[in-house]
Structures are given as C-alpha cells and as structure tokens.
Amino acid sequence: MTTREVTAESRTPREVLAWSRDLVEPATRAAVETLPESMRRIAGYHYGWWDEHGRPADASGGKALRPTLTLLAAQAVGGLATAAVPAAVAIELVHNFSLLHDDVIDGDVTRRHRPTAWSVFGRSAAILAGDSLVTLAFDVLAASGHPDAVEGMRVLSAAIQHLVEGQSLDVEFEDRRDIALAECVTMAHRKTGALISAACSIGALFGGGRSAQVDHLRCFGDELGLAFQLVDDLLGIWGDPVSTGKPVFSDLHNRKKSLPVVAALNSHTIAGQELGELYHSDRPLSGTDVARAAELIDLAGGREWCRVQADDRLATAIHRLRSADPPAGPAAELSGLAGLVTHRDH
Template sequence: MKTTAGARPVPEVLRWSRNLVDPALRAAVDRLPGTVRLISGYHFGWWDAAGRPTAADGGKALRPALALLAAQSTGADAEVALPAAVAVELVHNFSLLHDDVMDGDTVRRHRPAAWTVFGAGPAILTGDALVTLALDLLATSGLPNARLALRALSDAVIDLIRGQAEDLAFESRDDVRPAECVRMAEGKTGALLATSCALGGFAAGADPARVELLGRFGAAVGLAFQHVDDLLGIWGDPVVTGKPVHSDLRNRKKSLPVVAALGSPCAAGRELADLYARPASLSDVDAARAAALVDAAGGRRWSRQEADRLLAHALDQLANLDPAGGAGAELAALGHLVVGRTH
C-alpha cells in the first residue's frame, strides 16, 4: 500500500462518514410520504414513534464509510461517492426492516423494532420505499458511471434477497451443508458490502480493474462480517448488540457456526441436531444448551477462523489495489473492526 500518513482512528472515520452522509440521507427520506417517512425516521433513530426528535442509535454506517473510502482510495474526493453512500445505507436498512419482521425480532438498536411499533405491513412497505429510493438516487445522481453503479446495486439487491430467501428456507431443512450456508451469506451480507466498495470506485470514475479489486475486498469483509454476526447472534452481549441473547438459536436459524456444528459427527453435533429437529422454538434453557453444543462441536472455532482467513484475503485485495493516501489504512481498519467484534 501507499503511505498511511493521515489515517484516522476507526471511531473518527465512522463519525466522519455519519456526519457526511446524514444530511443527504435525511433529505432523501424527507421525500417519502407521511407514515413511511415517520417509520423510516424512527428506524434510523432520528425521532420517536410520534415524530419527536431523539438521539437513538442509528447504527455504525459501515457501508457508507466503505463507499466513501473506496472513492478516496482511487485518489478522488470522498464527496463524489455521497449518492452511492446514501444509496447503500438505504438498501441496508430496507433489509433490516424486512429481517426483523421475518425473524420476529422485537428489538433493533436497543429499542423496539419498527414493526412492533407500527405493524408488520407498514414496516415492510417502508423497507420497500427505502430500496426504491436508493435506486432512484443513483439513477439521478449524474455520476459518470451511474448506469454501471445502478446495475451493480440492483444485482446486489437481488443477491441479498436470494440470500435471505435461502436463509428462511434453511429453517425448515435439516440437511443444510456448510457450502450452501456460505453461498447464502455471500448474498445476504457479502453482496452489499462488496457493492458498497465497488460503488465508491464507480463514483470516482476508477478503471474496471480497480473497481473489481474494491469489490473483492468488500465481498471478503462482508462474508467475515456474517460469520461474526452469527457468532454475536449466539454469544453476543445484548447491551452491545441491541438484540436478545440467543435469538438466532431460539428461532433455530441455520447460521454459519450452527451449520458447521450440525455437520460434525461428534456427540455434541448429534445432540444439537436433535434439539434443532424439534418443531417449536427453543426455550431459554434449550437455547443456552444449543449454544454450548455449537461451541463443543467446533462451530464457534470454525467461524472465528473463517473470519480471520477472510480478513487476510480482503487485505490482500487491498494491497493489490495500492490505495492512495490514508484511505487504504482506513479501509483495512474497518475490516479489522468487523472481525474484532468477536474478540
């Protein structure tokens, strides 16, 4: 990589990204009609259910930061990627609104999920509005590669939906293989992080080879992110994650560490399979037992190792990109942040 002089600490990078993106994100959401706008602002943490301003957690804004830094890594100003950064944040939150409904999760970012406050139907419609708004923003952005960027984001949305559909289908299957689970995660999570980075390259007018390397970096970070997210879905502290403990296990989700554990021939893997074969959601006691079995059967260790391996691969792609200035070091630091959430 080129010099890392001027590289900022991760918290500063995320604050910078949020401060740059928030005004444009709010302006975009303000275009939405009444109730949909209200639900969007509640979900983003800008106001309460009655529309009164709040300072709730709006998330890390990792994807917008990746888009902005990707543009900088090619030598462009971050601001050229602002439409891309807003678009990927809208798509991400579309997926969260839908995920909470499908998974029955009642908490998002330390407060009641939008669907529990406004109803499942309105929350789903709000998610639909956000993804439509994202595509419109790119289509009207005036970026030199707007058409390529729009196609990339559309493909990412399709991959995300495919991955989410597979994730739901896995819940009713007892024969999910690790390779299938990885493919699901590549769509559900990896696709949008890959596209966040690629869109930054498109916005900067980078050549196709550099856009490809940025996308590969994002894809590897994205899959590592899902491994870590699945670990947090089992062992994460609710105070940190904003979600109930063992929520994935109670719903018998076939997450990456769970599928790895289910594939183990050891006694813990067989006992876990028996627990997951039950038709009803797991009790708190059973969910705690399932967490111990996933660990004993090697699922926890495998996902941690995979997250580390994927980060190393991502950093290789970044080195091949030879990014400009401090942007490369900051992209690498965001990758380390993703993986470090387990430690």
C-alpha cells in the same frame, strides 16, 4: 510520508465512521424527507431520528459501515469522498430496506436497543417503508448526475437480487435439516457479502477508478462481507446484549441455521448429533435448552470454525485491497475498519 497520509492514518476506525456519518446522514435525511409522509414517519423512526409520535429522538442509527466503505473506496482509487456521497446514501437506504424486511421475517422485536419498526407500526407498514427506501436509493443514484450512475444502478440492482436470494435461502433453511456447510456459506455471501461488495465497487466507480481497481475493491468487499457475517453469527449466539441490542442466545431461540450452527451440525461429532436432536425437536426451546445448544456448538467446533474462517476471509480481503494499489491513507483506514468489524467481542 506525506501530510495527507499522516492525517488519514491518524484517524481511528471509529473516527472514520463518525466522519462518514457527518457526510452521509444529512444527505440521507434530505432524501428521506422526499418520501410520502406515512413512509417518512416509519423510516425516520427506524433510523432513530424521532420516536413513534414524530418527536425528535437521538437513538443510534447503526455503525454506518457500508456507506463508510463507499466513501473510502472512492478515496482508495484516488477520487474524492464527496463525489461518492450519493452512492453512499443509496447503499445506506438499501441496507435499511433489508433491515426493515429482515426484522419482519425473523419476528425480531428489538433493534438498536429500541422496538423494531414493525412491532410499532405493524408488519405491512414496515414492509412498505422498506420498499420506499429501496426505490428511493435508485432515485438518489439517478439524480446524482455522475457519469457512472447508470453502471452504479446496475451494480446495486444485482446486489439487491443477490441479497434477496440470500434472505430466501435463509428462510428456506428454517424448514430443512440437511443443509450443507457450503450452502450456508453461499447464503451468507448473498445475504451480507453482496451489499458490502456493492458498496465498495460503487464507491470505486464514483471515485473514477480503473476497471481493475473496481474489481479488486469489489472482491475486497465480498470477502469482508462474509467475514462480517461469520462474526455477526457468533454475536447472534454469544454477543453481549448491551452491545448487540438483542437478547442473549437470540439466534438460538429462533432456531436460526447460522454459520456456527450449520458447521456444528455438519461436524460428525457426538455434540453435533445432540445439537441436531435438540434443534430439530418439535417442542419450544427453554432457556436451559438454548444454553445447552450454545455449549454443543462450541464443543462441536462451530465457534472455532467461524473464528478461523473470519480471520482467513479478512486476510484475503486485505490482499485484494492491496492489489487495488490504493494511496496509503485510504488503505490504512479501510484495513482498520475491516479489522474493527471482524474482531468484535464474541
């Protein structure tokens, strides 16, 4: 084993995430500083850099999973992480554009243990701040001077279109009763898998990867993205509020048609039928109702289905990663990171 492999494999997933933040956050801050003051103020609050009055704060900016995948994907094809920093910043900006809009759409008042941007600055201001971030992402890629910047912009644009389609389906599902499980999986692929897939493929592009390597890493990200969403949906029901930053049974209070819910509704079980009656009633759901809904999802097999699917998708993702023939160090770190985000407490 080489010194390089020992050094890379000695880093835990959390150390890798910290390394990524050290590389990406200064560049992200520099990019956000170029925004108009009104948009910069909201974006900085959303990232946790300052409070609503512009005073310095030290709130969590999230895990930075996607930009970390971008940097590691560059290394996985034999490139330098530093070459992929603009790509990682662009991915991070698009992700936070989606979070700003998602919070408005879902009406969530808490993210990362503090009030959401829209609940502080208003819905319209938060939407416009999200628009500013997604526009800035393309500016960052264009200004990178990388020979594959244009291709990276195409990949990112396609991912955003898929993301928006997935979000649209998610909203549409709120008013529908007849949602097939395959439809819900497609929605999750679009809403979450698309950007994680783009993070890996753009990272591989900026690392100088061969077309086959880029494709394998794209598929790795797509499968990992779905596994991530499966676990995230479990956390949306059973996650610890201390870890998630959201109230217990958060998704059930909103009658969200998440993957475990739809799996249970399509289970053809007595528990699934009772869940359908409860979920589709016209009255507001009480605390007792949502607790019962969580129990019914479990009884109908929705919780276990998600766990099995997440494990299967992770295994497929790791297979595609190995097919890209990455060096041992980046391979170990990508595998470790994938394991971390798909085996959270749920």
